[in-house]
Amino acid sequence: MKTKSFIPIQELVKVIRSKNSGPFMLTLDLLMKDSISYWLVKKSGVINTKLICDLYGISSEEILELESYDPALAYKITLVRPVPSGNILDTDIYGAQQYAPLLNIRIPIKDGG
Amino acid sequence: MGRILNNADHKEIRVFTPTGMLGYGYTMTAFNAGMRREPHVVSIDAGSTDAGPFKLGQGVASVSRQATKKDLLHILIETKRHNIPVIIGSAGGAGAAPNVQWTIGIVQEIAKECKLHFRITVIWADVEKSYLKEKMINKKIMPLGPVGPLTEENVDKSNYIVAQMGIEPYLAALEEGPEVIIAGRSFDPVMTACLCVKNGFDTGLALHMGKILECGALCAIPASGGDSIMGYLRGDHFVVEPLNPLRKCTKTSVAAHTLYEKPHPYILHGPGGHLDLSESFFEEISDTAVKVTGSRFFPSENYTLKLEGAGLVGYRTFCLAGIRDQIFIRALDESLEYTRNRLIEYFSEISFDEYELQFRLYGHNAVLGEKEPLIDQPIHEIGLVIDVVAKSQEIADMLCSFARATLLHYDYTGRIGTAGNLAFPYSPSDVSSGSVYQFTIHHLMEVDDPCELFSVETFEI
Numbered sequence: 001m002k003t004k005s006f007i008p009i010q011e012l013v014k015v016i017r018s019k020n021s022g023p024f025m026l027t028l029d030l031l032m033k034d035s036i037s038y039w040l041v042k043k044s045g046v047i048n049t050k051l052i053c054d055l056y057g058i059s060s061e062e063i064l065e066l067e068s069y070d071p072a073l074a075y076k077i078t079l080v081r082p083v084p085s086g087n088i089l090d091t092d093i094y095g096a097q098q099y100a101p102l103l104n105i106r107i108p109i110k111d112g113g
Numbered sequence: 114m115g116r117i118l119n120n121a122d123h124k125e126i127r128v129f130t131p132t133g134m135l136g137y138g139y140t141m142t143a144f145n146a147g148m149r150r151e152p153h154v155v156s157i158d159a160g161s162t163d164a165g166p167f168k169l170g171q172g173v174a175s176v177s178r179q180a181t182k183k184d185l186l187h188i189l190i191e192t193k194r195h196n197i198p199v200i201i202g203s204a205g206g207a208g209a210a211p212n213v214q215w216t217i218g219i220v221q222e223i224a225k226e227c228k229l230h231f232r233i234t235v236i237w238a239d240v241e242k243s244y245l246k247e248k249m250i251n252k253k254i255m256p257l258g259p260v261g262p263l264t265e266e267n268v269d270k271s272n273y274i275v276a277q278m279g280i281e282p283y284l285a286a287l288e289e290g291p292e293v294i295i296a297g298r299s300f301d302p303v304m305t306a307c308l309c310v311k312n313g314f315d316t317g318l319a320l321h322m323g324k325i326l327e328c329g330a331l332c333a334i335p336a337s338g339g340d341s342i343m344g345y346l347r348g349d350h351f352v353v354e355p356l357n358p359l360r361k362c363t364k365t366s367v368a369a370h371t372l373y374e375k376p377h378p379y380i381l382h383g384p385g386g387h388l389d390l391s392e393s394f395f396e397e398i399s400d401t402a403v404k405v406t407g408s409r410f411f412p413s414e415n416y417t418l419k420l421e422g423a424g425l426v427g428y429r430t431f432c433l434a435g436i437r438d439q440i441f442i443r444a445l446d447e448s449l450e451y452t453r454n455r456l457i458e459y460f461s462e463i464s465f466d467e468y469e470l471q472f473r474l475y476g477h478n479a480v481l482g483e484k485e486p487l488i489d490q491p492i493h494e495i496g497l498v499i500d501v502v503a504k505s506q507e508i509a510d511m512l513c514s515f516a517r518a519t520l521l522h523y524d525y526t527g528r529i530g531t532a533g534n535l536a537f538p539y540s541p542s543d544v545s546s547g548s549v550y551q552f553t554i555h556h557l558m559e560v561d562d563p564c565e566l567f568s569v570e571t572f573e574i
Contacts, residue, residue, distance in 0.1 A: 086165030
């Protein structure tokens with residue numbers, strides 16, 4: 001019997017970060033710590049549009065890029081900033097702390113069988 | 114052990130970047146090691162839009178003058194001694210005229226103090242409003258990213274407007290035989306790539322190497338934007354290596370660097386085309402150095418430049434206060450609403466759109482706003498910022514003061530702490546923090562000639 005269990009993404013990554021890409025876009029990077037972790041995440045298909053929409057409470061039109069890049073063992077997600085950097089209502093000039101919702105992602109792994 | 118040797122049989126350009134940002138500093142060990150490698154050029158990025166619109170709006174730098182001068186002093190003395198040109202791009206942070214002027218001033222000061230002479234070529238990146246408006250009429254301006262079309266109002270509101278230059282103006286500047294190039298707003302890789310392209314090396318490889326080098330040792334492990342990196346560009350590849358013996362580049366650390374601050378992991382748009390890294394191959398050739406092949410540049414049909422502009426929005430006054438009473442925290446929504454309504458009522462002569470009043474609640478949702486997943490967690494302490502931006506500093510002061518006083522004494526539902534609702538760390542509690550700017554222009558402009566906007570000026574000091 002196969003049961004599903006999960007690995008927290010925090011155990012698979014070296015880096016999870018966010019930063020402005022220009023003043024109007026926010027870019028999120030997940031850099032996995034090694035090949036095994038990267039391919040586990042990639043094969044699971046967990047990092048997708050729906051996940052990001054749910055985590056950030058946005059619609060898919062606000063996701064400008066969602067790509068993996070094998071040489072860097074990385075995922076990149078770029079979002080429209082809710083307001084431009086430095087706008088009166090901005091909460092994070094550099095966009096440096098917007099990755100927090102990604103920290104609780106879990107990746108399913110099957111065990112038993 | 115682990116350091117690569119120069120291969121003198123093949124043509125090679127050596128580029129040394131002492132630091133990822135002028136003013137961030139570097140280690141002397143790494144700097145001296147870099148100079149010993151006999152670089153052909155020292156290239157430095159001095160700017161970005163990272164820190165918001167203030168630099169561009171006000172025409173000031175984001176790093177301190179002292180730190181910048183300290184970094185430059187040693188660089189200029191050593192490069193003069195070894196006859197190596199120095200290329201500084203996006204000078205003074207935003208790369209507009211006052212920022213470039215600021216940098217020229219520092220170089221002049223260093224020259225005077227050290228009794229050195231320099232042949233300086235300046236490349237200006239400023240855009241005239243009239244020129245821009247004409248381009249708008251000719252439909253040569255497009256939004257860049259999720260922004261609306263450019264309006265005349267936004268052009269008029271801008272204090273400073275710059276275009277991000279590509280390689281071509283640098284090639285023109287190099288013709289003047291400068292010892293130092295001080296350029297305004299530039300596409301990040303071009304300070305490195307220009308000399309490479311001038312000498313017939315591949316543009317794709319040169320730009321990719323430039324993209325990595327401009328951040329200093331950020332591509333290394335451990336990473337640092339305030340430390341040195343060396344690039345060696347050859348016929349069909351380049352090599353990058355940090356100079357500090359405590360750092361190393363790995364194929365993953367270099368590949369991952371391309372992701373930094375960019376919207377796409379392997380496509381990078383710039384003046385005149387885009388860099389495509391989808392076929393790039395990263396290989397560790399020693400303990401510390403990485404070789405890269407396969408990076409390609411595709412010129413675009415129309416040559417476009419990125420435009421950046423910033424203008425004044427108002428003046429800010431803020432007040433920082435601690436809240437520790439959980440009864441008050443439970444009644445905070447009610448209290449903030451009361452305060453806001455009271456302010457609107459009392460200052461009914463000031464219209465809504467002439468000011469912005471915000472309450473930032475640190476410990477609750479100040480950083481993620483509506484996206485905060487833990488918003489319902491019980492908390493015992495909040496760092497409150499009362500934040501007012503208004504048309505004048507005086508009005509901002511007045512509104513912030515009124516909001517603060519109202520909230521301090523408001524008799525909220527269930528209150529038993531009747532002597533004061535807020536813990537101020539400072540007296541005076543309110544801080545007039547001056548001008549507030551916003552980005553007014555973030556668009557692409559089509560040009561016929563890549564150099565038409567960028568005037569080049571050479572002089573001796």
